[in-house]
Amino acid sequence: MNNSQSNVNHEPLLQVKGLETAFSIEGKDHNAVDGVSFNVEKGKIVGVVGESGCGKSVMSLSVMNLLPKGIGKIRNGEILFEGRHLEGLDDKEMNKIRGKDISMIFQEPMTSLNPVFTIGYQLEEVLHNHFKLSKKEAREKVVQLLSAVGISRADRIVDEYPHQLSGGMRQRVMIAMAIACQPKLLIADEPTTALDVTVQAQILELLQDIQKKNDMAIIFITHDLGVVSETCDEVIVMYAGRIVERTDVQRLFNSPKHPYTELLMGAIPRLEEEQDMLATIDGIVPSLTKMPEVGCRFANRCPKAMKECSTVTPKLAKNEEGHEVACLLYETSRPEEEVLR
Amino acid sequence: DSDDSGDDTEDTSENTDSEGDSGEDASGEPQEGGTLNYAIDSEPEGILSPNFYGSATDFEVIQFGIDPLFEYDENLQIEPNLADWSTEDNKVFTFTFEEGVKWHNGDELTVEDWVFALETLADPDYTGPRYANVQTIEGAEAYHSGDADSISGIEVVSDYEVKVTFDKARVNNLLNVWSYPMNRSYWEGVEVADMQDSDKMRQGMMGTGPFKLTKVVPGESYQYEANEDYWKGAPKLDKVIVKVIDSKSVIGALENGDVDMVPVHPTLGKQVEEMENVDLRTYPGLSYYYLGFKFGKFDNEKKEVVEKNDKYADLKLRKAMYHAINRDEWIEAFFSGYGSKVNAPVPTNHWIAADQSELNDYAYDTEKAKSLLDEAGYKDVNDDGFREDPNGDEFVINLAHYASTNPTFESRAKALTQYWEEVGLKAELQMIESSLYYDKVEKDAEGIEVFFGGWSTGSDPDPSALWKSDQLWNYTRWVNEESDQLLDDALDIDKVGTDQEKRKEKYVEWQKLLNEQLPMLYIAELEEIYGVNKRVGGVEFDVSGSNSPHLWYIQN
């Protein structure tokens, strides 16, 4: 999994710096992603976890420049892909990258395919978008791709329509579509949430296989910590539009630092251990319009909250082990001027 | 009347046997060529033969292509056209045909063509409505029932002469007999039963008239081209196009010149009059409106009136109702003045019409009406503002009128009831769907007491079918021996001979009787109105209709 080590050039594949994405609700802009920075290295799988509504999808759509037009926009920050600025690119430029260098798969395999076109047609389209291919070549390539994602009757499936396929198959088709141009980065937004466990296992297996084969980086969005623990190299924990913790997977699960992460992990029942009571987090993620202006956004749900938590905004900072966390319990997270005061 | 055109008389056909007169010299400088756009404002049925058509609208379409044996002059007197006649006794007639008259296909017109027409009409399989016009020929009934192979009363003398014997001498045998020939060779091979459906009648026509029908768009338009061989001289126009337009388009079409000539409803007359490019042409009509009373019920088996209805039996009541109506105002309001009062059931321009001075004019006079009612015992005894009948019971005049989409029907009928209410007679109006109206009247249906109606007189003035007490269509169920006798006398060759004046005398007497007895309140007669574009010349109208279209032309 560490194929990227061989790469001498240490520039990360994707750099996100201070990303702020806002939606306009009733005429006002509200940040759904609020100052998010992270890197994705070549060939790594980065997991993003957090409760529903905390901005995971918006963050990934920002990278792809797929925010709903007129409603959502990137307000601030930089997105660098192989050193190239993506923010502010127009559709035409972006279309050269989308599907080729960066591709994406979504949670709902049922609705993500256009119901009125055949599978083959939709797969060929992505090839035609980026390469000059004859019809025949494209079709051959498509059959190849479908076989590669483990679809058995690939030559028949190309002529079928999405509704004729099961959920698992459709997600495979989506994956085939995403890897058709051998992208360097794949963004997978909850790709297995809608699937059954046994099928989820198939898909995860497949993704990992492909990742290895293509030396592809993956941003893997999920709220299932179990999935993260088994697939990812690094984990980003998001809460209310911000990153609260970020480190490699082992360290996160062995010694979570942010109270939110801790609670999240305590809340899931484990197969291996007996738990009497599960941890709970009172309340819910605040909606966009109700985000506290300053302070830690988790403060009002945090059992360890201190007085200053609602006035001082913690910053995401690395400790010596390279474990990043944004919580005032840790000195590193205190903004400099606050420390001085 | 089923056409919603606005023309609401029962004139479903006929009286049109009369055509424009030929001798007339057209004024202005006739010009050669040009196309005349002639419009009709209701849909024809599309039967393009005078021998089969049923609606007046169809006649308007075919009039350009046909030519009758006889015509009528401005006094509605019959005169020769394609044929002349002579008779001694009004029973046997000898007809002499014009020579050299050509059918549109080039055939020459002979008496055979007329005989063919008569035989067709009398044929057992004949589907048209004109059998009555041959029925009076001797032997026609036998032929009609299939008992004879030919009509015995017809004797062809030569190609241009034929002798016709009627079953008996009548004053009106000539007026009644069928006067349009049919081209025998054109109809070769078509069974009588199939004629009406055949393309020969639907898509084309064969006549001897001034124009030849060259194209048909069924129900929509008809194109005629000049018949250069027309025996009275080649027409001046090249083409005539007959278009069917909606009555609401008449004004617009006239104004922007889409249409050169079109019959116009009286209510539109004023507007047409104002148009710069259009002349309003009027001529006396032969139709009139009346209010009938039901005096009883008719038994169609026994052919007699079997029940009496006394509600309106009092002549004073009827006179009072007559005086209460302001006919002049009413005509002005609902027919824009294109009409005038009548005092008897004969249009004043008909040759049998009595001189108006000989008739009572029941002028609008509410005082007189009131005093007549008082005399008759119709008084307001319970102070509700309305008069009760002489017994003191409530008295309501029930007026029936036909309804169609034309909204003036309701208001003109309502206006009549309002006149009566003004003299204290309570009146109620019942509008009846026009397709059912005359059926109800004919069947003496419950609730029909005073009914509005209209009628057209034909060139033969005999009103027996409407007035004789043994006739189904004597809607008032008025039984009067004197009237019956007068009507019989007027037709009786022994009494009136062949002298029209004598005949007229009888009718005048009859009119006086009806003017006195008032089985109906005669309301108004209408003028016929045409809008004619100023570029059209040579058009003349009289009581018999327009002159022959071969005289029409386009100026400029």
Next chain:
Amino acid sequence: MSITELNKSQTEKLLEVNDLKMHFPVKGGFFKRTIGAVKAVDGVTFDIKKGETLGLVGESGCGKSTTGRSILRLLDPTSGEVLFNGEDITKLTGKRLRDIRQDIQMVFQDPYASLNPMQMVGDIISEPIKNYYNKRKGSELKAEVMDLLTRVGLPEEAYYKYAHEFSGGQRQRIGIARALALKPKLIIADEPVSALDVSVQSQVLNLLNELQDEFDLTYLFIAHDLSVVKHMSDRIGVMYLGNIMEVANKSSIYADPLHPYTQALISAVPDASKVGEKRERIVLEGDVPSPENPPSGCPFHTRCPKAMDECSKVKPQLKEVKPGQHVACLLYE
């Protein structure tokens, strides 16, 4: 609950389901004839002892909800019997059927669709009581509902609110309060947490556990998440395509799954406790077949890594292979 009590009550069967079948007719053609059947539940047998929680897991569409609904007679099962306290529910009609619903209640999966948007929360919760105790006094009823609200952790003001004013977790509490209103003995919880976020899910799970102790409840707990089921249940039934494949104590099922499907299922569950170590996963081939056209013999044989020839011919019956562990698999014949 003391140990002795537990033992005593656990031997008493509250609910017995025997060979329950529910086939939905498939209509087609112009005259809407029955042209087939969806064998949603095809011979399910299990029992629940008083005070215990039986978990039911299985993949989507395997007939879990149908089983739950058939027990409550929200559906009329095609055949089989459902004994509640020894009485066959499938034969009940009229008043008796309605009465049985006092004892068995249900918590539904979708916290949005399961509450009538036109009703106030107070009405939602008091409705079952009104259905059965028509004459209860207004104030008394209200106090009772308030009590229930507090019990499931909702503020009293909730009484006058409408469902749309609550979050998913809170709505699920309302649903639970409604189920509790009639003081039932058995609650069928049909995926009560699958629509909820992890943090909220744990709240509801904890609540259900607390209520069980407090009201002496028996649960049929349906879920597709094996770890949730394991957390909640005493025993677990594993369903596949309308059939129970294995029923056993949760410890034995986890420690020693006997049925190949159970084994695959357990190995497929990603577990956060095993971070870093690469587990041996049994990845099944293909998808779950359609219940309209189920495979012959053992329904699992099309995907079973250990399938034998006879598996496609003989349908295995549920058998006690180890004490307390029933398996339907020809491997253990």
Next chain:
Amino acid sequence: MEVVHNKDSQLQTSKPPKSMSPWAMARRKFMKNKLAMISLIYLLILAVLSLLAPYITTIDISRVNIGEMKLPPSADHWFGTDTSGRDVFVRLLYGGRVSLFVGVSCTIIILALGVLVGAIAGFFGGIVDSMLMRFTDFVLNFPFLVFVIVLNAILFGKVGGVGVLIGVISLLGWGGVARLVRSKILSEKENEYVLAATSIGGRPNKVIMKHLLPNVMTTVIVQATITFAQMIVAESALSYLGFGVPQEVPSWGNMLSASQQPEVLQSMPWIWVPPAIILVLTILAINFIGEGVKDAFNPKSFR
């Protein structure tokens, strides 16, 4: 849609515990919709004026005034007079009475029939459903206008005028509503709250009345506005063609049919333009109200 209902218990104490039923919310949303409110006010004024017409004016509306025919608008006659000398403005009010009455009556009957048939078919399903739906299909297979005209021609004159029209239109018009209600009931039935209502011991009639119908009602109300507009158009179109309410009864369609007289169409616009405009405005208003209602009930826009 998620996280829109985010008031949790802590927050509630700070806010006045004001909670609104979906009806109240819809009402409030509707009231915020300017276009719909203006339309509603317009419609109300129109209805009130029409209803009060006999009290506003003492004119005998059926009276023909020969002296005052075809007068253009003036102080005496705001909208002029028609070819019978009747005041157009007053007739317009009376016409509104008839047109709105026909519209409302037809709508009520159609909805009642449609909801009844649709609800029974949808809720009970099976053979009842098949029979009812076959019958509904049968009714729907009659081309509406064609059969209204034929039926009206038959019954006309035998029974009273306006009543016949209402009866005939309603009899032929309920099919669509029945289908709609049925499908709505079918889909609503799938919602778990209906199962829940049964599971807590609710009897079928209670489930229909208390749970299903209120939720189907929103659709029915929206449908009602559509039907209302359709019926007003149907009445006026039929009257225009001469197959609607009897001619002597003033209705907007009858007034408009005056435009079939060429003189009126071309030179007396005051006779036919006002009913045309009122009619169009009324339909427009009803449509806006319909949109407003639809919007107000649309859960997606619960904000």
Next chain:
Amino acid sequence: MLKYTLRRLLGMIPMLLLISIVVFFLALAMPGDPFSGEIDPNNTDPEYIEEMREKLGYNDPIHVQYWNWITGFVQGDFGKSVKYKIQVSDLIAQRLPNTLFLGILSLVITYLFAFAMGMTAGRKPYTKLDHFIGGFNYMMLAIPSYIAGVFAIYFFSFQLDWFPFNGSVNIAVDEGTLDWWLSKIYHTFLPALVLGAMGTASYTQFLRNDIIDNSNKDFVRTARAKGTPEARIYNHHILRNSIIPLITFLGFDLVSLVNGALITETIFTYPGLGQLFLTSVQASDYPTLMTLTLMFSFIVLVGNLIADILYGIVDPRIRID
């Protein structure tokens, strides 16, 4: 597909039979007959009318009349029009092409305008242009077609003199020539526009809303993520989905054309079936009336069938066999 169609066609037979019975009894129940009130002493007499009544079988027992009618009907003998005195089949053959032409032209207009406006509005929703189109459509929806017809004649024919106000073709041109077709289009355009206006408005709104709906669908996001150009997304991915319901409306269009033709043809004096129908009601022309009524019902049935079948054809998700 074929089997399904055949089965549906067979299923129509009992329905048609039922409708034919209803139609027959309705016609029977209609007051009066074509001869009511046909009086004219100049060329008809009461005997003639009675004779005709007998000849046409108005005096036969009811079931005999029905049997004669329906057996004739299935053999294509619809009887003879009382008003026009020709075979109803011939009469219909004369008028049908006009109605068809009007219908097709109005459909073409409807779909052309609806596509143009709907796509424009749907692609840029909530812009000025969208609001303008929306407002226009609201107006169109609120103007009943007969009012639109009256206004159209008033403005376009009389005031502006752009279009003819009646008829279906200029008689002066020869049938089949290019001029003839042009003349037909010229004559039919205004009624077709009026007939299509309502449909255009509702289809435009429908298409617009559907495009907006579809543009929020997941598959559009997928297409964008593939790098598909925006124009292609709208013209291809979204449109294809939005067209499906619109195409299936074609079937129902037949139904509304039947209703619309009655009004429009009457207003424009356009000699088609709608006008013929009204005339036949007014004239109590039963053979024509019954044939047309049955035919219109048949069109409705067929329209519904077409809608269903089209749905199966254009939407791959629906497979009917």
